[in-house]
Amino acid sequence: MGSLGRVEILDGGDDYAVGEYLIFTGGSGYGANARVKEIHSGNSGIKTVEFLQTPEYVIGGEGYSKDSLPTITIDTASGANASLRVL
Numbered sequence: 001m002g003s004l005g006r007v008e009i010l011d012g013g014d015d016y017a018v019g020e021y022l023i024f025t026g027g028s029g030y031g032a033n034a035r036v037k038e039i040h041s042g043n044s045g046i047k048t049v050e051f052l053q054t055p056e057y058v059i060g061g062e063g064y065s066k067d068s069l070p071t072i073t074i075d076t077a078s079g080a081n082a083s084l085r086v087l
Helices: none
Strands: 007-011 021-025 034-039 046-051 071-075 083-086
Touching: 007 046, 071 083
Parallel strands: none
Antiparallel strands: 007 083, 021 034, 021 071, 034 046
16 A cells, blocks of 8 residues: 555754644655644654545555655744654
8 A cells, every 4th residue: 555654753853833744745655644743842843743634545645665755844834953754
């Protein structure tokens, strides 16, 4: 099926908000949808993210392969310096 299953937070960054969306770019698949679920209390860095249901796709999208994973950016108003990757 090729669904994305895990996002590794290499650096949570600063000043993010719960609910900000992750943007998946590139890769071999489509339909992945995720958002910031929790932030750290001290610097508002990203603590956890969660995949969301996209209509007509399974959670995590479809068609992704380990050889062609997407990159992640965050749609944010004030956050900076986070580094996340798909595993």
